[in-house]
Amino acid sequence: MSTANHPVKKEKSRLFDETGKRLLREIKPLWGWILLSALLCLVLIGCAVAAPELLGGLVDRLYAWVKAPGPGLAKSLLPGLGLLLGIYALQGAVTYGNSYLLNNVVSRYFCAELRIRLSAKLCRLPVSYVDKTPAGDVIDRMMEDVGNMADSIYGIVEILLTGFLQMLVIAVILFLTDWRMAIPVVLLSPLSVLLSAKMATLGEKHWDKHFNLGGELTALAEEAYTNYPTTKAFNREAALQEKYDELSMRHQRNGIFGNFLSAIVQPVIVFVDALAYIAVAVLGGWLIVHRNLPIGTVVTVIFFARQLSAPLERIAFGLSFVQHVKSAAKRVFTLLDLPEEHDPSGTVQAPIRGRVEFRHVDFSYDPDKPLIRDLSMDVRPGQKVAIVGPTGAGKTTIVNLLMRFYDIQKGQILIDGRDISQLSRAETRRLFAMVLQDTWLFKGTVAENVCYGSPEATRAQIEEACDCAYCDHFIRRLPQGYDTVISEDSTAVSSGQKQLLTIARALLADRSLLILDEATSNVDTRTELLIQKAMDRLMGGRTCFVIAHRLSTIVDADVILVIRDGQIVEQGRHRDLLAQKGFYYELFTSQYQI
């Protein structure tokens, strides 16, 4: 994807725009839990208010003792200390309980549920979406973006509940304790938040650049390491090193500013806090001397002042991630709202004979570039259709249309006289078995993979199909035989063997029509012969469509469709097409030219 190179346009949006409202709707089922969490937060605020008050009172008692010494000082402190211990214990327990609650709500009831909904959505999206969208993008939305959205719940709890409430309560108590000292504290604390927010935005620019350059750096490293043989073969190591070092240097330079600004946010808050602290000290000292203010009051104010910066930091923090929560949410909602495939519910009458007709079919992937125009053909039961043409000419388009991975735009495709657009997609697909060049196996045992299309097959049937497809002998040599776990990139089976397994899968599914994509490469000669034999066996008696790479297939096909630049330019039998001396003739003879 190239988006890494283009800085994402920042939208200055209000907190509750369309996405914000949608987000609130989405978390509706969780409101009960969030309210419970709010209650717990109230308890915490209570503790946060009570503790400094009590502690201030105790210190006051120490000062009182200095003025009027007497016995039993330590003992007189005990009840207050006990109460405080209880409050601290309660505070700890509730803090822990609240994060336990929120974690469960967020991970189990929000993220997991949203991911499951996205997964269900994938079932109903058209193949065209998956073809157009890089897998990494979908995965990003499902994992990364949903994870970021979870922050919105923490955000709501932090901003709306804990932050504002706590701040309000503390400000009120400060004024009640001593309004004169409360003024500088209440005025200075927001200043620290403002300053830190200002620095965060300042740093953001550098961070953005740093991240973008980081993406470029990763891409460069990836390219260099995968292209290692070519770099070496052209003796270009030094030039590449220079390029990498230069990019890495720019990457780091931007990092310095970003890091520096983030790092000094906290010291700046500490400094502003210290200003409040000094103001309280001066004012308090003056009040003690001239107005006989009890020292405990000053101490209490100081303890509260310390507590005030915490909710402010929280609010600043909460607001700062609203923006990225929303951009993540937008991406997730876009995926959730994508139009789904229309699916009629028609069914087919058994038995299927296997006649396939195309009547004046028009199709294109891109409305600007017409691809298939007015294609008509009539394939009788048991016939073999070969699709040939240069690489990238669009041979797989026919497969896409037959399997209804894509819908035709005009005309009709009929199977046994029935228009397939009237059938449900699953019903249409159930007519076909398909072996593609891109051998897809899922992570599971060999047996599970082979019976993918026919889950109710018995072990004996699986083994029989594998035997027919020349797989049995190598499967038995695998460490756990049919129960060996294999996957897409497993090295236990070769790519040729994977191809054979997909043939066994198609054989077991036993469908009336067949779509084959012949393998071209990465198979050794002997396996290739086996694959060919297995495919021949599979084709026996079925109507089949073969994307042909082998001349043997082409030569004895009943119909050859010659595709060039996505269009069917010629169709007919081998001999007739050669006689036409057209594109097919050129294609066929070119391989024998020096």
Place this chain on the structure above:
Amino acid sequence: MRKLLVYLKPYRGRIALATLLMAVSAICNLLLPTLMSNVLDQGVYGAQEANTFGFILKTAGWMLGISALSLASVAGGYWVVYHVISGYTWSLRSALFRKVHTMTLAEVGRIGASNLVTRSTHDVGTLNWVISMLCGSIITIPLMFLGGVFLCMRKDFRLSLVIVCVVPLLLAAVLLMSKRIDKLWEISDEYCDKQNDLVRERLRGIRVIRAFDRELLAHGRITDATRVMADNIIRANVRMAIIDPMAAFVLNTAALVIVYLGGVRMERGSGLTPGDVFAMIQYINIILGAIVSVSFAIVMLPHVRVAARRLSQVTESTGLEDDRPARDLHFDGTIDLEGVGFTYPGSALPALSELNLHIGAGEWVSVIGGTGSGKSTLAELLLAFRDPTAGTLRFGVADAHAGPWDRMQDAAELSPKDVRANVSCALQKSMLYAGTVAENLRMAKPDATDGELWQALEHAQIADFLRQKPEGLNFKLEPAATNISGGQKQRLAIARALLKDAPIYLFDDSFSALDFITEARVRRAINERLAGRTRIVITQRVVSAMHSDRIFVLSDGALVGAGTHAELLERCAIYREIYTSQTGGGAA
């Protein structure tokens, strides 16, 4: 780990400066509560004196100055620290990159390109991030702790023992817990990867899944994995959530103990003032803040260990290529293989065995065979990526530089740079670089004119495609050239190989994505352009091989046939088998 710290050496002076600045700031922060307690005590004891308020003002002035100094020094400290860290990260990255390009192909393959990418990006990044997070606290926390204890001791020795005992215990508890959490994170990361793999697998297999109507099964697998992942994330998060409340409770309790003991000691008349007790509570608050702010960085420590271990795998790798300097030799195009064999380390069977080939200067030969026949290994031998494990591979050297030695020189005695300067290649995976087409081509010949580039593109049958683009030669390729098709990639790689002026040209399976018409045109152009140069075409397509001067047939690493197409059809059963299977037999 220690080896990675070597890169910090040039920064010793600046690290010392940063430490000093951080220390100044830490000490300033520690002085504040003491000054504050002086104000409070003065308020009590000196209430009667006339200049009390003056004293308070003076102390407040000191506090202001100290706060400003603290801010300035901490800002300066961070400024220096981040310059050091970024310089360190840069040199680490640079060194890793350099190191990879001195390793052998086998070593790069063993570690794996994607792992190497993770090392130079993610692992270095983790190291950088954690150092950035910790650098301030590594310096200030011990200072805060020691300074806090020292000041407490000055106030009251016995009371300070409370802090001396509690803080190390707490730190130990946090560390211990982080170790456990680390394991939980590892597990939840694993499930996260699993989930990623499942989605990726499903998207890749969408056609098969839909063809067999198994969307529900795929959905079910993802649903299960999602739930398991959520459970594991919760377990790790919940465990981590213990740290903060625990630290707060322990330190707050310590504060209570201090108040109580303070009361007791005041009663006994130890000279302790309420201001001292107050200051100590403030110290505890400072320490608490410090611990809470590093607790999550401490949790990262095991990640640093993992990252460092993985990095040293690369920095300490011993699989290095022969680095003898190039002698700027010119080959004459002859290649001799005498009993050449190659066995991959750890493999029982040889990939190539007893290969005897003589390729004359200017000859056009093809090597044909299926997967596992050893033909790619042969290409790697010819490019000096690997040395034969048996027999000798010799290149003919043409010029006077070669000195008094034999004309035929053993590849093992030559610098790999010399071999590669004389063999121009287009490889199986046509590796192109993000950037313009011109940049990609000029890799082969940095001083090539535009005319030369167009000519090479013309011969590779890709010029028409580029002429249609408004940017022409400056058409930009995306990373991994995702904006052009496989066939176009191959043709650009061929053009690049053609542009380089060399006595030997090697095409390793580089026509596989071309259709027959295009391939025939490329073949014709190559043969005209490179007449008189040695051409080696490695392929599994019989069509690509059948017209060359001589064809070598490889099977299971052994040479099973050599000769022209006609000769082989007659003599070599395997060649005939390949021919029949690919062309349907005699269809010509």
